Amino acid sequence: MHRYVKLADIVAELQVDEEYLRALEAEDLIHPKHSSEGEVLVSADEAERIRLACVLTRELEVNLPGVEVIVHMRESMLAIQRQFSAILDALVEELRHRVRP
Secondary structure, three states, X not given: OOOEEEHHHHHHHHXXXXXXXXXXXXXXXXXXXXXXXXXXXXXXXXXXXXXXXXXXXXXXXOOHHHHHHHHHHHHHHHHHHHHHHHHHHHHHHHHHHHHOO
């Protein structure tokens, strides 16, 4: 199950404006949802993407298409790392079974 956070909280924390969020949405980095109470929400992963995008654009002066490439590349690398860890865990478990008398 995904955890969602209020977009208003992210906006206040990072001091971003609506135009910036629309640009992130246009770059397919976030997909805001509306709660039954009318609040705009983003997933915790999307909130992290907004934070990363802010760092990249503000501190490193990366443009939004560049942010999109970096964010997707980072997520791919993290997925590969998780897969590698799972394979390594399976190998360790297999070795434990083989070593036991």
